[in-house]
Amino acid sequence: MKYLLARGEASGRAAADQIKLPFVLVDQLLRRMKLERLVAHRCDAPMNDYVYELGELGRERARRYSQHCTYFGAAPVSLKDYVKSVQAQSLTQQRPTAEELKAAFGDLLLNRRMLDRLGPAVNSGRGLFLYGAPGNGKTSIAERVTAAFGPYIWVPRALGIDGEIIRLFDPVNHHEVPLPENTGLIDPRKVDRRWVRIRRPTIIAGGELTMAALEVTLNTSTGICEAPLQLKSNCGTLVIDDFGRQRMPIHELLNRWIVPLEKRYDFLNLPNGKKICVPFDQLIVFSTNLEPRELVDEAFLRRIPYKIEVVDPSEEEFRNLFEVLAPKMGIQYDAAAVDYLVERHYKRVGRAFRFCQPRDLLLQVLNYCKYADIAPRMSSELFDLAVDNYFAVM
Structure with a gap:
């Protein structure tokens, strides 16, 4: 009725497409509503259908419903069905192998020791602390963890709980992947369109994280949560990036999640005052430049079973990065220039190697070559310029 109130008129098939339900169900509902004088036929429509409009009684009722909530999208899914879907698609049902993990981190230069430490942590599907000096790829690792699991899951567009509509599918954080056509494996006509097929999600929250983002929020102008x-x-990964520098106090976040991290379920408060129990089923990755023991107490650390330090690269790994990255960036590799860089600007001044530095320094070289209109190449002079810019205040 709210859809007809907004549109003025619509065919039965258009209404079915709007709320993502089979036409046969919507047709039966509209026929019953016509008998109750909530809607009326405006004219015929193709394929044994009609164009409907609201009657006076239906218009009054639709306005009343819209005052509480303006939502007229896909029919909501029940909490019970959502819980079953999470259990069926849980990370704990996945067992990524060493090869799958290697493929997930294929564009990163990770040694076997780091992969062997990450493997059990990813397989646990629980909590993971990534810590270490800035610039060694903690965020890059965290962003790629999800790729080790099954690629797709199904999520409801919206949940309906005790008269409240909670929008779950989020185009900003969820990447929809439509079913391929004519594969013969799945008949699209038999798919419940209230659900969306998405890539297994990776959601990153940085310093902007607040307590409000961890609770059901109500849009007071629309009534939609x-x-x-x-x-x-x-069923995916939640990355708390730069942990310890959030706008909300750390102890508030710890108190909010200390039970869900252990029990794997969470309690949320609805605008109507009811408290609901929902699955807490994701791999949470805390990424920080600080020592974990300086941030949280022992009780919280115990609930994060894996703490992995992302260490500086060895000199061999550092040199290898230049050899791998230079051709990809269109720069001619020069081992002598890398020797000069390492000896003059690292060993002589006691500067630590970082995984991000080869890429960043090569970008400086590339940008200067473009400016000077010369062929991209490595040289001691170009590395001197790059280092002066890059490490000016570091």
Whole structure:
């Protein structure tokens, strides 16, 4: 009725497409509503259908419904069905192998020792601390963890709980992947269109994270609720980047999640005052430049079973990065120039190697070559310029 109130008129098939339900169900509902004088036929429509409009009684009722909530999208899914879907698609049902993990991190230069430490942590599907000096790829690792699991999951467009509509599918954080056509494996006509096929989600929250993002939030102008980040990241990965520098105090975040991290379920408060129990089923990755023991107490650390330090690269790994990255960036590799860089600007001044530096320094070289209109290449002079710019205040 709210859809007809907004549109003025619509065919039965258009209404079915709007709320993502089979036409046969919507047709039966519209026929019953016509008998109750909530809607009326405006004219015939193709394929044994009609164009409907609201009657006076239906218009009054639709306005009343819209005052509470303006939502007229896909029919909401029940909490019970959503819980079953999370259990069926849970990370704990996945067992990524060493080869799958290597493929997930294929564009990163990770040694076997790091992969062997990450493997059990990813397989656990629980909590993971990534810590270490800035510039060694903690965020890059965290962003790629999800790729080790099954690629796709199904999520509801919206949940309906005790009269409240909670929007779960989020085009900003969820990447929809439509079913391929004519594969013969799945008949699209038999798919419940209230659900969306998406890539297994990776949601990143940085310093902007607040307590409001972890609770159901109500849009007072529309009456539609928005699901919190942890609900949107179920069956995927939730990355708390730059942990310890959030706008919210650390102890508030710890108190909020200390029980869900252990029990694997969470309690959310609805605008109507009811408290609901929902799955807390994602791999949470805390990425920080600080020592974990300086941030949180022992009780919280115990609930994060894996703490992995992302260490500086060895000199061999550092040199290898230049050899790998230079051709990809269109720069001619020069081992002598790298020798000069390492000896003059690292060993002589006691500067630590970082995984991000070869890429960043090569970008400086590339940009200067473009400016000077010369062929991209490495040289001691170009590395001197790059280092002066890059490490000016570091």
